[in-house]
Amino acid sequence: xxxxxxxxxxxxxxHQVAFSxxxxxxxxxxxxxxxxxxxxxxxxxxxxxxxxxxxxxVNSCLVLACQADGSEILTNAGLGTMDNPHPIxxxxxxxxxAQCGYCxxxxxxxxxxxxxxxxxxxxxxxREAISGNLCRCTGYAQIITAIQIxxxxxxxxxxxxxxxxxxx
Amino acid sequence: MKxxxxxxxxxxxxxLRVVGKPLRxxxxxxKAVGSTVYAGDFSMPNMLHGKVFRSSQPSARIKxxxxxxxxxxxxxxxxxTAKDLPDAKLVTDMxxxxxxxxxxGTDAPVLASEVIRYRGEPIALVAAERLDIAEQALxxxxxxxxxxxxxxxxxxxxxxGAPVVYEPDNIVATWKIRKGDVQAGMAMAxxxxxxxFSVPFVDHAYLEPEAGVAWMDDxxxxxxxxxxxxxxxxxxxxxxxxxxxxxxxxxxxxLGGGFGGKxxxxxxxxxxxxxxxxxxxxxxxxxREESIMAHSKRHPFIITHHTGVKRNGRITAAEIxxxxxxxxxxxxxxxxxxxxxxxxxxxxxxxxxxxxxxxxATNNPFTSxxxxxxxxxxxxxxxxxxxxxxxxxxxxxxxxxxxxYLSTGDRNATGQQMKSxxxxxxxxxxxxxxxxxxxxxxxxxxxxxxxxxxxxSYGRITWFHDTSRAWVGLELDGTAVIRCGVPDLxxxxxxxxxxxxxxxxxxxxENFIIYSTDSALTPLAGTTTATRQLYMSGSAVHQAASEIRxxxxxxxxxxxxxxxxxxxxxxxxxYVKSDPENLLPLSExxxxxxxxxxxxxxxxxxxxxxxxPIDPETGQGDIFPDFxxxxxxxxxxxxxxxxxITLLKSVGCHDVGRAINPIAVEGQIxxxxxxxxxxxxxxxxxxxxxxxxxPSLSEYLIPTSRDLPTTKAIxxxxxxxxxxxxxxxxxxxxxxxxxxxxxNAVTNALGVRIKDLPLTPEKVLAAIEEAKNA
Numbered sequence: 029x030x031x032x033x034x035x036x037x038x039x040x041x042x043h044q045v046a047f048s049x050x051x052x053x054x055x056x057x058x059x060x061x062x063x064x065x066x067x068x069x070x071x072x073x074x075x076x077x078x079x080x081x082x083x084x085x086v087n088s089c090l091v092l093a094c095q096a097d098g099s100e101i102l103t104n105a106g107l108g109t110m111d112n113p114h115p116i117x118x119x120x121x122x123x124x125x126a127q128c129g130y131c132x133x134x135x136x137x138x139x140x141x142x143x144x145x146x147x148x149x150x151x152x153x154x155r156e157a158i159s160g161n162l163c164r165c166t167g168y169a170q171i172i173t174a175i176q177i178x179x180x181x182x183x184x185x186x187x188x189x190x191x192x193x194x195x196x
Numbered sequence: 197m198k199x200x201x202x203x204x205x206x207x208x209x210x211x212l213r214v215v216g217k218p219l220r221x222x223x224x225x226x227k228a229v230g231s232t233v234y235a236g237d238f239s240m241p242n243m244l245h246g247k248v249f250r251s252s253q254p255s256a257r258i259k260x261x262x263x264x265x266x267x268x269x270x271x272x273x274x275x276x277t278a279k280d281l282p283d284a285k286l287v288t289d290m291x292x293x294x295x296x297x298x299x300x301g302t303d304a305p306v307l308a309s310e311v312i313r314y315r316g317e318p319i320a321l322v323a324a325e326r327l328d329i330a331e332q333a334l335x336x337x338x339x340x341x342x343x344x345x346x347x348x349x350x351x352x353x354x355x356x357g358a359p360v361v362y363e364p365d366n367i368v369a370t371w372k373i374r375k376g377d378v379q380a381g382m383a384m385a386x387x388x389x390x391x392x393f394s395v396p397f398v399d400h401a402y403l404e405p406e407a408g409v410a411w412m413d414d415x416x417x418x419x420x421x422x423x424x425x426x427x428x429x430x431x432x433x434x435x436x437x438x439x440x441x442x443x444x445x446x447x448x449x450x451l452g453g454g455f456g457g458k459x460x461x462x463x464x465x466x467x468x469x470x471x472x473x474x475x476x477x478x479x480x481x482x483x484r485e486e487s488i489m490a491h492s493k494r495h496p497f498i499i500t501h502h503t504g505v506k507r508n509g510r511i512t513a514a515e516i517x518x519x520x521x522x523x524x525x526x527x528x529x530x531x532x533x534x535x536x537x538x539x540x541x542x543x544x545x546x547x548x549x550x551x552x553x554x555x556x557a558t559n560n561p562f563t564s565x566x567x568x569x570x571x572x573x574x575x576x577x578x579x580x581x582x583x584x585x586x587x588x589x590x591x592x593x594x595x596x597x598x599x600x601y602l603s604t605g606d607r608n609a610t611g612q613q614m615k616s617x618x619x620x621x622x623x624x625x626x627x628x629x630x631x632x633x634x635x636x637x638x639x640x641x642x643x644x645x646x647x648x649x650x651x652x653s654y655g656r657i658t659w660f661h662d663t664s665r666a667w668v669g670l671e672l673d674g675t676a677v678i679r680c681g682v683p684d685l686x687x688x689x690x691x692x693x694x695x696x697x698x699x700x701x702x703x704x705x706e707n708f709i710i711y712s713t714d715s716a717l718t719p720l721a722g723t724t725t726a727t728r729q730l731y732m733s734g735s736a737v738h739q740a741a742s743e744i745r746x747x748x749x750x751x752x753x754x755x756x757x758x759x760x761x762x763x764x765x766x767x768x769x770x771y772v773k774s775d776p777e778n779l780l781p782l783s784e785x786x787x788x789x790x791x792x793x794x795x796x797x798x799x800x801x802x803x804x805x806x807x808x809p810i811d812p813e814t815g816q817g818d819i820f821p822d823f824x825x826x827x828x829x830x831x832x833x834x835x836x837x838x839x840x841i842t843l844l845k846s847v848g849c850h851d852v853g854r855a856i857n858p859i860a861v862e863g864q865i866x867x868x869x870x871x872x873x874x875x876x877x878x879x880x881x882x883x884x885x886x887x888x889x890x891p892s893l894s895e896y897l898i899p900t901s902r903d904l905p906t907t908k909a910i911x912x913x914x915x916x917x918x919x920x921x922x923x924x925x926x927x928x929x930x931x932x933x934x935x936x937x938x939x940n941a942v943t944n945a946l947g948v949r950i951k952d953l954p955l956t957p958e959k960v961l962a963a964i965e966e967a968k969n970a
Binding site: 063064066067068069070071073074076103104105107108109110113114117118120121122123124125126127128129130131132133136154155156158159160161162163164165166167168169170171172 | 220221223224225226227228229230231232233234236237400401402403404405450451452453455481483484685686687688859860862863866867868869870871892893894898899900901902904906907
């Protein structure tokens with residue numbers, strides 16, 4: 029199949045690249061060296077390859093790269109860095125939510141999608157939100173705790189930013 | 197409350213600063229932000245892509261194999277078949293693990309040349325400029341088979357006249373235990389209870405499929421960057437390639453899970469062969485489907501218990517038979533069978549014991565290590581049997597166990613004396629107490645509670661003469677480095693070593709760097725298997741760090757003109773205990789020691805106890821360094837209309853000896869038990885005539901976040917383990933009791949027992965129906 033020129037904006041960086049029409053977004057992202065997007069099954073069973081596509085969590089193995097032409101994509105590595113981690117990433121590290129860490133990027137993307145919509149989720153809502161992300165190490169308990177901790181910290185920091193908790 | 201926690205014996209609280217604290221693991225943030233680089237994430241300049249051509253038949257002879265059309269495809273650099281590698285075998289035995297039970301000539305060929313023994317057996321390797329070209333090349337390989345009669349059931353395979361997987365017969369290994377006089381013991385019994393239990397094939401289903409890259413350098417050393425539990429496989433790889441051992445270098449990565457499935461060689465030899473033949477870097481990564489087809493499975497077992505008991509619940513004798521399906525090649529089957537044999541009667545005093553176990557070759561997928569390693573399968577049987585004994589005697593399940601639990605000083609099935617704390621009743625009563633009152637039933641929903649106790653070894657079989665090495669050193673600015681060959685599967689193995697050294701040296705955890713899992717550049721630490729790394733490499737690190745501590749304190753003694761007992765090393769400094777302001781930062785102390793030529797690094801070798809093999813006729817002798825004990829309890833709701841089982845509550849209570857990092861220990865208990873709960877309820881690699889019917893994660897289901905309640909982890913610390921600071925091991929033990937606890941809870945809910953895992957809705961409905969008709 030003839031490659032097609034597409035534009036992907038990944039973690040704020042614009043790529044103009046040619047991909048075959050049957051190439052998945054997962055493989056495209058990994059070829060562009062976004063290797064934090066993990067390949068676990070290529071069938072949408074495990075959620076390890078989840079990314080935010082225009083703000084919505086998707087399994088990148090179930091999206092064709094060409095379908096994402098012109099889209100904004102956020103991977104877990106785009107949320108934060110070692111020096112400046114996102115509160116969800118920080119909470120995952122603190123709570124022991126990453127054991128082998130292979131499911132973690134996709135898990136954090138699902139958590140981010142949840143907290144964007146619902147900043148104060150119940151345990152049941154968290155379980156529902158990550159039910160498409162398989163983890164074989166943790167039994168999910170510390171992941172749920174991490175998302176709860178992140179929600180609390182983000183709420184506290186939003187409160188501080190809004191002035192009610194701070195000087196301004 | 198029906199069950200109350202048994203009081204613990206008094207334990208001296210340890211005086212520790214770093215060990216025992218729920219600190220953030222040194223590898224945690226990298227994983228959380230997605231910076232950790234896994235084996236499948238590497239690429240190299242000029243890199244080729246490898247693929248494996250596999251058998252579509254489970255039992256066949258290769259009639260014709262023609263790879264010429266694949267070789268002719270533009271972009272294909274190399275196609276290898278068995279003709280290109282005479283006699284290359286995949287030898288799974290480890291140094292020191294000379295398997296007197298492993299028969300000669302049964303090692304798997306690296307590539308099949310003649311006979312195909314299982315579906316998915318590797319036949320040819322391809323390396324091409326692009327992955328899609330490698331895939332096309334596979335399609336151009338021409339093969340014709342003469343199918344051979346296969347054998348797919350271990351019971352059939354044991355019969356005379358059954359197809360033979362490899363000569364002379366299908367018996368891969370046998371073990372026996374002969375202790376006391378079983379006939380006399382049975383004669384003393386008031387009742388004999390007999391049951392047969394079975395467990396299925398299970399897949400490890402780690403999230404990271406097997407992957408790696410390899411390249412050859414200008415010294416002809418082949419470097420293999422790969423996810424493996426065993427960097428010492430470099431020796432087997434060298435043997436398969438016919439090169440000296442110092443020409444193979446494994447650079448392990450942090451693993452995306454292992455659970456025993458990356459204990460045997462996976463992609464390493466294929467990578468090494470392709471790199472050697474092309475002299476270019478090669479990448480090989482399995483898809484999920486190829487992973488499920490290519491790696492080992494947990495052994496299915498059929499286990500029959502005949503138990504003689506007194507009316508008071510005391511066991512007078514037990515006779516146990518075990519049969520495991522080894523699949524097409526032995527791999528670690530003899531040892532998995534041995535672990536099952538040794539724990540066949542569980543953590544109970546059985547003076548008159550007879551165990552006969554057999555591992556049988558079939559044309560099914562091969563089976564090998566999986567967290568729990570035979571001891572988990574044994575527990576599924578003995579803990580259901582204990583509940584059946586309780587039912588037959590109309591006793592409380594805990595009371596029956598209480599009458600038989602081992603205590604410190606008692607001897608187990610092989611006659612080995614239990615030397616550490618044996619907190620069986622302590623853990624079982626705590627798990628049951630935490631479970632609380634039974635949730636009330638509602639309509640067609642029945643609720644049941646159940647629990648299971650267990651014993652599981654940590655550390656390898658003592659006649660393997662196990663060792664580990666670790667190097668610890670201080671830099672002149674007071675920071676520290678650990679070099680230790682330990683592979684980290686995700687359980688926190690490297691962090692644990694840092695926390696131990698931090699405690700000993702007083703260097704803050706954030707000032708440690710650890711280099712791990714490299715067969716050439718880090719001292720060999722042995723396998724991350726057998727719940728051995730905390731015990732073995734933790735002890736090696738403790739030893740090395742303690743030697744540096746001695747050097748530092750001996751110098752500080754002169755500097756402060758104080759006895760060593762009056763000095764403390766903590767928080768990056770040495771100071772006088774009675775006058776903490778009188779201090780030296782480690783950055784200064786290390787420079788002073790270096791100026792005096794004092795050694796600020798140490799390479800330690802830790803040895804487990806060495807023993808001779810157990811007596812092959814009686815199975816008697818010391819066999820493991822020590823054991824972990826604990827219990828798991830669950831509550832289930834069973835919908836009697838649909839057969840569906842819902843887990844309501846789950847509690848694991850284990851004596852871990854010492855929790856080096858409580859968050860990591862809790863993670864082991866919750867994660868290990870999740871695998872055990874899945875084993876009980878949903879996991880089964882279905883195999884029909886040698887063909888896997890559950891080829892991907894769409895069909896092979898593992899628990900999701902909606903299938904499990906949060907497992908409450910109750911961590912007890914007797915401080916009596918053989919590991920650093922009195923630690924035992926918890927990696928495998930966390931899984932072992934979960935599945936039988938579920939089976940017992942479901943029986944408690946339904947009043948009938950399903951003796952074959954997993955407990956699917958179909959089996960539940962059939963059992964209800966059968967009970968109605970009985």
